[in-house]
Amino acid sequence: MSRRLDATHADFDMLFEALLAERREANVDVRADVEAIITRVRSEGDVALLAFTEKFDRLTTSADRLRLEAHEIAAARDTCDAAALAALETAHSRITAYHEKQRPSGFDEVDELGVRLVSRWRPVAAAGLYVPGGTAAYPSSVLMNAIPARVAGVSRVVMVVPSPDGILNPLVLAAADVAGVDEIYRVGGAQAVAALAHGTETIAAVDKIVGPGNAYVAEAKRQVFGVVGIDMIAGPSEILVVAEASANAAWVAADLLSQAEHDVTAQSILITDAAEFSDAVEAEVARQVTDLPRHQIAFESWVKYGATIVLRDISDAVPLIDRMAPEHLELIGPRAETLEAEIRNAGSIFLGAYAPEVLGDYLAGPNHVLPTARTARFSSGLGVLDFMKRSS
Known part of the structure; x- marks a missing residue:
């Protein structure tokens, strides 16, 4: 009770x-382990990324197999239930409609002294989405992270997702396809965050990293903040x-x-x-x-x-x-x-x-990436502005 x-x-x-x-x-200090992973990925690039993928995901692969090909994504989508795909499309439509209302307008005007004053919003060039992997992954999180980036006008949206034992959830890949994700890589953990932040031979660096993960992912996001932007530590x-x-x-x-x-x-x-x-x-x-x-x-x-x-x-x-x-x-x-x-x-x-709250998790339209642990006192849920910056 x-x-x-x-x-x-x-x-x-x-x-x-x-x-x-x-x-x-969980009261586990992972700072030193994460720092070592980031340092190694930063210095060794794909070699470190492949080694960590083999160690943590039990997946032996090569650099040219890290990125999923279009035919692999299409094949995954073909295995999905038609009703589930229809639900993804409906959710995509509603989430997009809600987030389109968040686009900022800025201003461009001349004041009474003849001085031109401008406030202009522009999207970041590239955003990285971390998606937890395995069979318990949430396709809805793909939509919630990718759609505001797309609405903001981000030109390159990248997704990283671990594939333990080589397993990827087909609906996660289908959701990425529906949301218009440009690149998908089968890597996860702190090493994936490090790759997004610093880049490797295969994965080009991004400007902002969003998405949930375990203690290692959260700590990695904390450590790379400043090199890139992040959404929050959830x-x-x-x-x-x-x-x-x-x-x-x-x-x-x-x-x-x-x-x-x-x-x-x-x-x-x-x-x-x-x-x-x-x-x-x-x-x-x-x-x-x-x-x-x-x-x-x-x-x-x-x-x-x-x-x-x-x-x-x-x-x-x-x-x-x-x-x-x-x-x-x-x-x-x-x-x-x-x-x-x-x-x-x-x-x-x-x-x-x-x-009910579950409508917000999946279908209503507002974002389900929200501040936890009392941080709603000073922060907001993920939105279009998180993928934009303002020049004055």
């Missing part, structure tokens, strides 16, 4: 602060559902589990104004989790990091939300829009019972 915090208890503030301070990332996924007692407990439980099943370090939190509703949601979580294909992961996440918070009144949630600055925020109940107007810090907000 997850923990429960009750705002009427004297120790609530202390327990809430402890919840905010909780560290969910942590474990999180969702905060603020639901009044009139909400559907089964639906709320499903939304909490939609994040819990991502990873054992994901966090799902419910804020409500009724202990009885909290009880009902917890019972639904216990019932539903056993039916999930990733039930062990979801269960461990919920038990270790899940929480329910019971308040006197739902309006008391606003300052707590702003302190938590959640990656995903759902607001459910008659006062949802009133609450939303007062909230300052959240990566993505879903209003009402018919706006």
